[in-house]
Amino acid sequence: MHEPIRPLLDVSDLTVDIDGARVVDGVSFTVAPGEVMALVGESGCGKSLTAFAMLGLLPSVARRTEGRILLGDRDLATFSERQLRKARGKDISIIFQEPSASLDPLASVGSQIADAYRIHTGASRADAFEKARQMLVDVGIPDPDRRLDQFPFELSGGMCQRIMIAIALICGPRVLVADEPTTALDVTIQAQILDLMKKLVADHGTSIVLITHDMGVVADIADHVAVMYAGRIAEIAPVQDLFDHPAHPYTALLLASVPRLDVAPKADLATIEGSVPTPQEFGPGCHFASRCPLVTDKCRVEQPPLFAQGYGHRSACWHIDRIAEITGMLP
Amino acid sequence: MLRYVGERLLQAMIAIFGVLTIVFIVMHLSGDPTLLLVPQGASAEMIADLRRELGFDRPLWVQYVGYLNDLIHLDFGESVVQRVPAIDIVASRLPYTIQLAAGALTVAIGVGIPAGILMATRRGGWLDRVLTAVVVTGQSVPTFLSAILLIFVFAVTLGWLPASGIGGLSNLVMPSIALGALSMSTFARMTRISVADELSKDYVRAARARGLPMPKIIVRHVLRNASIPVISIAALEIGNLLAGAVIIETVFAWPGIGQLAIQSIQARDFLIVQVIVLLISFVYVITAVLADFIYAIVDPRIRLAR
Amino acid sequence: QSAKTTLTIDLPNEPATLDPHLQWNTDSYSVYRNIFDNLLTRDVSGEIVGQIATEWTYLDDTTIEFKIRDDVSFQDGTKLTAEDVAYSILRIIDPALKSPQLSQFNQIDTAVATDATTVKMTTKSPYPALLAQLVKLSIVPKAYMEKVGAQEFNVKPIGSGPYALGEWQKGVQTELKANDGYWRAKPPFETVVFRAVPDVSTRIADLKTGKADLIRDLSPDQTDSIKETENTKVLSVATERVGYMYINAQAGPTTDVRVRQAIAYAIDRSALIEALLQGYGAQVNIIGAPPVFGYTDEVAGYDYDPDKARELIKEAGAEGAKLEFLTSPSYSRALVEAIQQMLNDVGFDVSISASDQATFLKRRQGNPENAGSLAFGAWSCACQDADGIIFPLFRSGSQWAKYANPDYDALVDSARSTLDKDQRMADYKKAYEILREDVPGLGLYQAFAVYGANAKLNWEPTANESMFIMDMSWQQ
C-alpha cells in the first residue's frame, strides 16, 4: 500500500494570496494513481482554495503566487486559460462543496452532464445523452431516463450530489478533487456515495483528493491524510498511522474531539481552546502556536518544517517528541 | 395555475376599475372642456348652455354612474371635441403606437442587453467604462433635447432621414432611438447587474470546471438565469413606452397614443383619456400576467412556487 | 419646382372635426374653410363682401334678406340653393347640435328660404356684428347631411369649396383634392396636404428639408434661421389679434385704480416689441387693433414711466404688493417673464402661476377672488369688431370681466344694439377712454401672424389669420 509508485498528481509549494494575506502557504502533497488523499482541517483553513488553485478556478480576489501542480508530467500552473479549459473535466475534475449551488438551476441535469462530454469529445447530442444516461446508472440513480429531463430542484440533495459526480466523471478524469462531497447528506446517502468512489478508484485507478471534516469518512475511504491548519499542512500521513499515532498537536486534539463510544454520554468532549487566527493575524512562527498546549517561544517565531515521522508520515511541529503529553491529557 | 390566472384577472379587473374611477374623478375635478370649446367672448349663459347640453352640469356621481352604465354596454362614448366615437380615435392611433413601441423596444433591448452583458463580463475594463458613459448619456439627456438634436443632425444637416411624420422605416429610426435611449440605459444597467450577479455564482465556476468556454457558459446558463429581472423591467417598460412617449411623439409628429393622450388631457376630452387609460392598464395587466408566464417558462421552479 | 402639384402645410394639430358647424379652432378651420364656401367673406382690404350671397338688404333693424348665387354646386354635383343656406343657419343655432359656435350666432332668431335664391333671416334684436359673424358661416348641403347624419358628415364632409376631402389619415394628415369645377376659378394646386406637427422646431425642420411648403405659428426668434436658409422665406402680416394685459379690478391689490395705472406705466411696450417680438408687432394704446371696427388711435396710451409708476404705488401704499400672474403654455413664456421683471422693477412682487389651458381658463373666467391679479392674453374674435373684444372682456357680468362700471356698460350695450356706424364708433371711443382711466386691462401690441414658406410660394396672409388656398400659387 505504501509502495512508491510514480505519483499522478504532484502539488508542491502551492501558495495563494488574498489581499496580501497568505491564505494557502506552501502546500505540497502527492497522490498516486488509484489512491485517495484526504484533506482535513478546521473550517476556513484553505482546503477549498487549494482545490480551486489546482484547477485554476480561484476567485478573482485570490492569486496563486507560487507552486507547481504536476499532473503526470505537465504543470497545470503554467497552462493558459485555453489549455486549462481543455484539461478541466477531462484530466482533472472537481466536485464542489455545495452541489445544488453548483448546478445551473435552469438547465436540465441531462444537458449539464452531456455538455461536459460533448465539449471534450465532440460527440453528437444523442451520443452524449446516451453517455449521460449511462453515467446516471453508474452513480446509482434509479430511473435515469426520467431524471435526465428533470431540473436540479426536482432532485433531492443526494441526487444532486450524484449528478455532480456524474459530471465530474463522464470524461474519465485521471484526478478527481472532491470538496466535502457528503456534508449535509444523511448517512445512508453518504454511504452510497462513498461506495461509488471506492468503486471508481478500484475500477479506473482514478486518483482522488477528498476534502472533508468528517473523520468517519476519512477512516472509511482515505489512503493518506493531509491535515491542514491555517493555510499550511500540519501533518501528512497514511490513514492508519494518522489515527494511531497523530504526530501534530492539532491532529491529536482534532481526533480527540470526535464523540466516541468510550466517552460517557453528556460528558465533556475534548475541544481546542481559542479560535483559528485570521490570515491577518498570522505570526511568523507556527500558526497553531496560539492554541497549542505544547507551545514554546520557538514556536512563535520560527515556522516548523515538515519533519519525517515514518514512512510517508511527516509533521510540522517542533515538539513531536512531546505529543504523548497531549494524548495523555485527553480523557 | 388556472385558478391563479383567474384570480389574477379578477384582481386586474378591479385594478382597471380603480384606474378608471381615479382618472374619472381627478379629471372631472380638474375642470371640464366647455371653456376650451367655446370661442373667445362667449357669454356666461352660452357657456352654461353648452355645459348643460354636454352634460357636465350634472352631479359627479350621476356622470360617473352614466359612464359606468355606458361602459357595461361597451359604449366608450364620443369625443366632445371631435364628435367621433372615442374608441375609433384611439384605435386609429394604435398602429403607430405599436410601431413606435416596437422600434423603441428593439433599440432598448437590442442595444441595452448586449451592452449590459459586455459591461458585466468586462467589469472594470475600458469597454465597461466606455459603455457606462454611453448609458449615462442615455440617462442624462432629456428626450425633448435629444429628439431635436437628432432632427437637426440627421434630417436638417445631413438630410438622411425625414424630420417628422410617419411613413417607411426611415421615419421610425429617429423616434425609436430617442424613445429607446432611456429604456436602453435601464436595460443595460439591469442586465449588467444581474449578469454580474450570476457570474459570481457557484454554478458558473462549476461550468468552467467542466471545461466549458466562457461565451458558451454565458449563452447557455448565465443569460437564462439573469433574465428574470430583465423580464420584469421589460414588462414595466412596455407600459411605459405606450404612454411615456408624449414628448417624442410630439416632437416627431408621430401620431401615437402618447400625443393623443396629452392633447386629450389638455382638451379635457375625458372619454378619449378614459379609453387610453383603459388600454394602457389593459396592456399593463396583460404584460404583467404574461411576464409571470415567461417566468414560469424560463424558471421551472416558479411553477411550483405558487 | 413649379411643376409641383402638391402643397404641403404643417399645422400644429390635425383638424378636430371637418364639420364646420362643430369646431372653431384654428387648426380645424384652416382646413375646412377650403372645403366649404361661406355666406360672406372679407376681401384683401378687410371689407365684408359676398361669397355665396351676392347681395343683402336690411328689411328692418332685425330682418335681412340675402340673395344667393345660383351657379354653385356641391362637390357631389348637387346644386347649392337657398334651402341649404337656411338649413345651415338653422342647424348651427339648433341647441341640439351643441355647437360651440352657438354663441356667435345666437342673436339669429330664424332663417327661411323664400325662394331658390333668397333667404330671409331675422335676429332677436338689432345686431350690428351680424355680418361680421356670418363671415364664419359655412354652407353645408342639406340633402347630403340629412342622408348621412352628422357623424358620417364629420368624416366625409362635402362642401362647395375649392377643395374636396381626399383622404383623412387621422392624427397624421388631411389630404384635399382640387375641385376642378369650382365656381370661382380652377384651384391652384391639385393636392393640398395638411400635416399635424405639434412642435414648432420640427415644423421648421420640415420646412427646411422641403417636407413642408408652408408652416404656421412661428415665434419671432425663429424667423432668422428661416430667412438665412435658401429656399425658405418668412411671411408675416399684422392681424386683428391684440396682445393685452388683464388686470383684476375686483380683487387683490389691483382693486386700487392707482395700482392698475402703475402697472400700465411700468410696462415698456416698445422694448417688448423690439426685443422680444423682433418687430413682429405694432404698438397699440387700446385693446384693439387697426383691422377692427371701433379701433381708434385717438385715445392716449400710457407711456413707459417707471418713476411715475413707483410714485403711484407709493400713493396707493402698495409697495411690494403680491401679484399673481396667471399664464398657460399657450402664451409666450418670454413675454410673461419680461413683464414680470418690469413689474418687479417698480416694486411689485409678481409670481407666475402656469397651468394648462383648461385650468387657466377656469380661473381666469371664474370668480374674481381666484382669478389672479394679472394675465397676459392675445385676443381675436375673428369678427374684426370691437363688440367681439371689449364687450366680453369688460362688460360687467361677462365671464372675463373682473371689472364693473355702469357708464362703460351703457356704452358697449348701446354700441351693440344699433346699426349706425358713426354712433357705434363714438360709443367705442368713449368706452376706450373709460378703459384708459380705469385700466381693467391694457393693450400692448397688435400681433403679427408669422409664417414660414417655401421661397417659391406666392401668398399674402390676411389679418384674420385664415389660410385660403385659393389665394396661394407657385411662383412661375
Add this chain to the structure above:
Amino acid sequence: MSDTHQVLEIRDVAVHFNGRSGLFGRSQFVVKAVNGVSLDIAAGETVALVGESGCGKSTLSNTIVGLQQPVEGSIRIAGEEVVGARGKALNDIRRKVQMIFQDPALSLDPRSTIGAAIAEPLIVRGIARGEALKSRIAKLLTEVGLRPEHADRYPHQFSGGQRQRVVIARALALEPALVVCDEPVSALDVSVRAQILNLLVALQKRTGVAYLFVSHDLSVVRHICDRVVVMYLGRFVEIADRDTFFANPKHPYTKALMSAVPEADPRLQRSRERLILTGELPSPSNIPPGCAFHTRCPLATEICSRVRPELTSRADGSTVACHHV
C-alpha cells in the same frame, strides 16, 4: 390529562403542503411532510429526532415553535396550546420555546451586531433596558464562552462555531423551557462541534432546559440525547431510550441507518458489515400504501404493502412501527 404537564406534548400532528406542477397546474398534489405524530418531552430531557433527509424533521420543528400551522393535531408547550394561537397568546407561548436553526450564518441578521441580536428578545419583552440590558448581554455572552466586548461585532466577523454560540445565547436569553435545535452542528467541523455540544450539555445541567435535537449524526445523538425518535416519511417509526436504541435498534430502517454511520477508526470502519438500502425512494407527495418503508425494506412481505404498522410498545420500553420485529 394530568395536571403535571410535560414541557412539550404533541398529539397527532400532521402538516401538509400544497404542491402544484405542470405549466398550468394541471396536476395538484399534497406533500404530506408530517403525517400524524405524537410525542412528549419532559423538563430537562433531550430527545433526538433522526431520519432521512426530507422526512419532515424541519417541518415538525417549525410547527412546534409556531412558524408553521399543522392541518390537524395539538401541540402544547408547558400546557398551553400552540395550534391556533395568535397574537399575544402565541407571543407568550414563544417565551417558553426557542429554536436554533441549522445554519448560524443565516439565522443572524448580517446587518445588526450580535449584541443587538441577543438584546432583541429582552427588549421586545421589556425584560431589561439600559445598563441592566448590557450586563445581561455580557452575562449571556460569557455563559456561551464569548467575551462581553464581542457584543459590538457583526456576525461576519465570527467563525461558524462562534456564530452558533451567539445563536444559542439568543435562544437562551429568555430562559425557555424548551429549545428546538434543527441540525445545530451538522455544518461544523469536529472541534467546533465539540465546543457546542459541551455548551448545550452544560446549559441543560444548569437550567434544566429540554431539547428537541434534530440531527443526522448518530454519534452526536448518542452523546447528548436521552431518547431517540426515528422518523421516516412523515411518521415516527421507532422511539426508544438512548441505551436501548443503540444497543438494540429494531426497525429495519433504523438498522440501515446505524450501519451506515462511519466510525472514526479506519480499521473498525473498513471491517464493518453494512446494510445498503436499495429500491425506490418514495416521495412525500405519493406515500405508498401500507408501511412507507416497504419499497426499500429487506424484510418486507406482502402484508407490509397493505397494512400500515402502528407504533406498538415492546418489552424494553421502546415503541416500533413494524410488522416484523
Add this chain to the structure above:
Amino acid sequence: MTLATLSTSLSARFRRIPLPILAVIAILITMVLLAALAPWIAPADPSRQDLFARLKPPGFVGRSGITYWFGTDDLGRDLLSRVLYGAGVSLGVALLSVIVSTLVGVSLGMIAGWFRGWVEVVIMRLVDIMMSIPAVLLAVLTVAVLGPGFLKLVLVLGLTRWPRYTRVAYGQTLQVANLPFIKASELAGAGAARILFHHVLPNIAGPVLVVATAEFGLMILTEAGLSFLGLGIQPPTPSWGSIMSVGREYVERAWWIVLFPGLSLFFLVFSVNLLGDWLRDQLDPRSRTR
C-alpha cells in the same frame, strides 16, 4: 438605531474607497456646494434681464461691464448664474422626490411583502393602478387641481414614482422574510414593525439604493420634461430642466443654453450612477464574500 446600525456597518466597510469613487464623491460635493453657495458665488442675479443682451455667446461683455462666462439666455439673463442657481432647484427636486417616493414606496412594499394576504393584494393592485395611469396625466391634473409649485412638483414626482420602489421592496421582502434570521426575530417575540425596520429594511437597502440612484437622474429629466410642457418649476426660478427646455428652441442659434446645464446634468447623473453601483456592491453580501 437602524440608521445607526447601517451607518456603522457602512463606515466599517468603506474604509478603503477606490480612487474613481473618491473623484465622483468630490464632484458631487462640489455640485452640492456650488448649489448651496450660489447666492454668494453667482456673478449676477439669475433673473436679472437685459432685453438688449439676448442670446449672447459665452464670454460676452455686457453694457454694465460684467462678463457673461456662459453667455446669456433668451431674456438676456446670465446663464452661469442661472445654472448655479438651477443646480439647487434640480438637486432639490430630485433629492426630495426620491426621498418621498422611497419612503412611501419602500414602506408599502415591505408591508405588502410581509403581511401578504389581502394587504398584499390591495397594495400591489394599487401599484398596478398607479403604474397604469400615465404619469403625464397625473402631472397635468395635479397641477390643475393643486396649482404649480416646488413642493407640488415634488409631490407629483413622488406620487408617480413610488410604485417602482414598492415593486422592488416587495420582491426583496418576500425573499428576506423567509430567511432564518427573520424567523429567529419572530421567535424572539419581535413585532412586525420592529422586524421590518430593524431587520428587513437594512437587508433590502442595497437594491433599493440602486433604484433610488437610477431614479435620481430620471427625476431631473422628468422635471425637465414637465418644464417642457410648461408645468415644472415656475419662472423665473431656474432649473436645469427649464433652462434646457428654453434652450432647445435655440439649439441652432445659441447652443450654449443647452450645453452648460446639459453637461452639468451629465456629470451629476454619471456620478450618482457610479456611486450607486459602488454602494450596491458594498452592500451586497455576496460581493463582500467574493
